[in-house]
Amino acid sequence: MAETVSGAEIQLENVTKRYPGTGEPAVKDFNMTIPAGKIVIFVGPSGCGKTTTMRMINRLIEPTSGTITIGGEDTLKLNADALRRKVGYAIQQAGLFPHFTVAQNIAVVPGLLDWEKKKIGDRVDEMMDLVGLDPSVYRDRFPRQLSGGQQQRVGVARALAADPPVLLMDEPFGAVDPITRGNLQDELLRLQLELRKTIVFVTHDFDEAVKLGDKIAVLGDQSTIQQFDTPEAILANPANDMVAGFVGAGASLKQLTLLRVRDVNYHDNALTVVAPDSSPAELRKQMSEQGKTYALVLDARRRPQRWVHVRDLSTASSLATVGRPVGDNVSTQSTLQDALEAILSEGGNAVVTGSRGEYVGTIDIETVTNTIQQLRDEHDAGSAAS
Amino acid sequence: MSSTTKVQGFSTESGSRRADRVRLLAQPVAVLVIVGLVLLWAFTRSNDSIEAESIQASVLLAKTWEHVLITVVVAAIVVGIGVPLGMVLTRSWAKPVAPIFIGIANIGQAAPALGVLVLFFLWTEWDGLWAAALPIAFYSLLPVLRNTIVGIQSVDPALVDAGRGIGMSSRGVLFRIEAPLAVPLILAGLRTSLVLAVGTATLAFFVNGGGLGELVDTGYKLNRVSVLVVGAVLAVGLALLIDWIGALLEEYLGPKGLS
Ligand SMILES: Nc1ncnc2c1ncn2[C@@H]1O[C@H](COP(=O)(O)OP(=O)(O)OP(=O)(O)O)[C@@H](O)[C@H]1O
Ligand SMILES: [Mg+2]
Numbered sequence: 001m002a003e004t005v006s007g008a009e010i011q012l013e014n015v016t017k018r019y020p021g022t023g024e025p026a027v028k029d030f031n032m033t034i035p036a037g038k039i040v041i042f043v044g045p046s047g048c049g050k051t052t053t054m055r056m057i058n059r060l061i062e063p064t065s066g067t068i069t070i071g072g073e074d075t076l077k078l079n080a081d082a083l084r085r086k087v088g089y090a091i092q093q094a095g096l097f098p099h100f101t102v103a104q105n106i107a108v109v110p111g112l113l114d115w116e117k118k119k120i121g122d123r124v125d126e127m128m129d130l131v132g133l134d135p136s137v138y139r140d141r142f143p144r145q146l147s148g149g150q151q152q153r154v155g156v157a158r159a160l161a162a163d164p165p166v167l168l169m170d171e172p173f174g175a176v177d178p179i180t181r182g183n184l185q186d187e188l189l190r191l192q193l194e195l196r197k198t199i200v201f202v203t204h205d206f207d208e209a210v211k212l213g214d215k216i217a218v219l220g221d222q223s224t225i226q227q228f229d230t231p232e233a234i235l236a237n238p239a240n241d242m243v244a245g246f247v248g249a250g251a252s253l254k255q256l257t258l259l260r261v262r263d264v265n266y267h268d269n270a271l272t273v274v275a276p277d278s279s280p281a282e283l284r285k286q287m288s289e290q291g292k293t294y295a296l297v298l299d300a301r302r303r304p305q306r307w308v309h310v311r312d313l314s315t316a317s318s319l320a321t322v323g324r325p326v327g328d329n330v331s332t333q334s335t336l337q338d339a340l341e342a343i344l345s346e347g348g349n350a351v352v353t354g355s356r357g358e359y360v361g362t363i364d365i366e367t368v369t370n371t372i373q374q375l376r377d378e379h380d381a382g383s384a385a386s
Numbered sequence: 387m388s389s390t391t392k393v394q395g396f397s398t399e400s401g402s403r404r405a406d407r408v409r410l411l412a413q414p415v416a417v418l419v420i421v422g423l424v425l426l427w428a429f430t431r432s433n434d435s436i437e438a439e440s441i442q443a444s445v446l447l448a449k450t451w452e453h454v455l456i457t458v459v460v461a462a463i464v465v466g467i468g469v470p471l472g473m474v475l476t477r478s479w480a481k482p483v484a485p486i487f488i489g490i491a492n493i494g495q496a497a498p499a500l501g502v503l504v505l506f507f508l509w510t511e512w513d514g515l516w517a518a519a520l521p522i523a524f525y526s527l528l529p530v531l532r533n534t535i536v537g538i539q540s541v542d543p544a545l546v547d548a549g550r551g552i553g554m555s556s557r558g559v560l561f562r563i564e565a566p567l568a569v570p571l572i573l574a575g576l577r578t579s580l581v582l583a584v585g586t587a588t589l590a591f592f593v594n595g596g597g598l599g600e601l602v603d604t605g606y607k608l609n610r611v612s613v614l615v616v617g618a619v620l621a622v623g624l625a626l627l628i629d630w631i632g633a634l635l636e637e638y639l640g641p642k643g644l645s
Contacts, residue, residue, distance in 0.1 A: 058551065060547070060550060060551055081553050081555050082553070083553075084552060084553035085553030086553075089548070089551035091544065091547065092544075093544065095544045095545055095547065095548030095551075097545060097548075097549070097562075097563055098545075098567070098643050099566050099567060099641035099642060099644060100643070101643070108552060108554070109553055112552075112553050112554065112558075142642065142643030144643060144644070144645070158552065168551075
């Protein structure tokens with residue numbers, strides 16, 4: 001059903017906003033190309049002009065000068081109301097109309113666009129499914145009857161209802177608890193995988209920016225761009241002290257959240273043995289042949305079970321009970337941060353498993369530190385070259 | 387509705403919702419019982435010829451009907467002028483002139499109702515229903531006008547922003563978001579206006595507008611306490627009934643989903 005319209009490119013050229021009666025402009029000579037289908041995050045200190053810049057894109061605020069195009073079309077030449085129907089808009093605390101039901105809230109923009117009743121009804125159900133709200137339960141509820149997180153979902157569904165190529169989000173998850181925020185972020189990423197909108201997202205929270213952004217724009221006073229780059233590049237190599245301050249402590253740890261185990265060179269040379277097919281004596285022989293002190297015991301489906309030290313084998317009667325059980329393991333999908341956690345709790349080495357839980361290798365702390373070092377060198381080389 | 391009635395609009399909020407509910411049931415019953423008892427007394431006592439001329443079903447019905455008619459016309463004028471005017475005055479371009487209109491409405495209410503009535507009569511030399519209804523409407527306009535303005539101004543600006551942000555026109559936001567959310571306060575204002583109107587309509591007889599004031603006047607001038615009492619009790623009963631209808635409107639006409 002969902003026609004996956006990919007987003008449109010947004011271009012801001014020499015955009016300036018001077019509020020009447022103020023000396024300095026709130027946004028000064030802003031230039032940026034926001035690539036189609038990507039999530040671009042504006043972060044920066046309070047009052048730096050993030051909201052002002054974003055709201056000029058759908059002309060809730062009219063630029064004093066400069067041009068803004070969406071998909072090559074000059075927004076200033078369009079009717080402002082018509083423009084806004086084609087640009088999704090979601091704000092903090094959702095801004096749902098309290099006297100409209102969930103369905104009526106989601107149906108507003110399709111209604112403004114004069115869709116047929118039947119099509120609107122179908123679309124409402126589809127959007128509710130998309131954001132994980134059961135239509136038969138929530139369709140006729142009023143916003144008051146929803147939790148903050150559910151309201152936020154409805155807010156996103158309303159913004160997406162008419163399938164706009166562009167979505168503007170101003171601190172949309174700012175007012176919910178950290179766990180709900182995490183879930184909403186995961187869901188936005190899942191939606192985006194499917195929808196490929198161009199999303200401009202304003203936040204105060206740098207971790208949120210790192211998690212969601214394809215690119216992050218760190219803005220200073222008057223919306224001056226301090227750095228506009230991928231999260232990896234900003235973490236590895238902040239352009240100036242202001243950006244470094246914003247990245248905050250623990251940049252290396254944050255980088256670990258961006259990398260997956262599958263992206264790094266983990267080891268696959270551990271000595272493994274499938275428990276039902278072998279015995280302690282056989283394993284001991286193998287270990288001394290290969291000069292290994294540790295081996296990993298797998299079950300019949302090659303899932304990691306136990307770590308065995310060569311010493312344990314002399315007294316053992318069966319491979320099923322020897323050594324110590326494998327604790328935390330990580331999958332190839334895990335982030336390096338999760339991997340690091342597992343490595344530390346496992347005492348230096350964590351088992352990596354594939355999609356069916358089968359052994360694919362091991363990862364140690366050296367792999368992690370090498371990866372970070374390598375990233376840093378790459379970005380240094382990259383910025384030196386440019 | 388408690389969050390919106392805090393602001394300086396006229397509010398008829400009294401006590402808890404539960405108490406409101408009880409009042410909603412008890413008020414009309416009490417009115418009917420008291421009016422019924424008084425009428426029973428008036429019709430069963432021995433009335434002289436002057437009294438009998440007033441205390442008869444057709445006269446009482448006619449006077450009550452005139453009174454209701456004035457009140458209804460006033461309510462229509464007040465809603466017809468107060469609500470649209472209030473809506474217009476909340477538009478950003480009307481900000482500078484809003485105080486002027488509120489000032490005029492303030493004068494209307496601050497001046498004694500009888501004065502407004504008489505001045506209007508002297509000025510136009512009209513009499514009858516309209517001569518009574520128009521000045522009374524002027525006198526009782528303020529609650530609706532001011533509550534419309536306050537009601538719209540107290541709508542969360544984030545909702546207006548959200549409405550504009552998803553592509554509603556400014557009129558669309560006014561009619562679909564701001565005005566409906568202001569309805570509870572507008573109705574509270576209307577109830578106050580109605581009570582003012584039904585009370586002031588007792589003065590309508592000064593300009594030949596009829597109404598229950600005429601009975602009171604007759605009873606007083608001709609020194610017939612029974613006529614005076616019947617007129618006064620009917621006027622009070624009607625005021626309480628109108629107030630009750632106002633309460634019903636507030637209870638059932640407000641937008642859903644707010645509590
Ligand atoms: N309507 C207005 N009139 C005058 N000045 C304004 C107006 N709106 C915003 N400003 C000023 O413009 C600057 C940028 O405001 P803006 O709301 O864009 O900041 P922001 O980066 O979104 O801040 P926050 O993170 O606190 O939301 C601020 O200095 C603010 O005071
Ligand atoms: Mg802001």
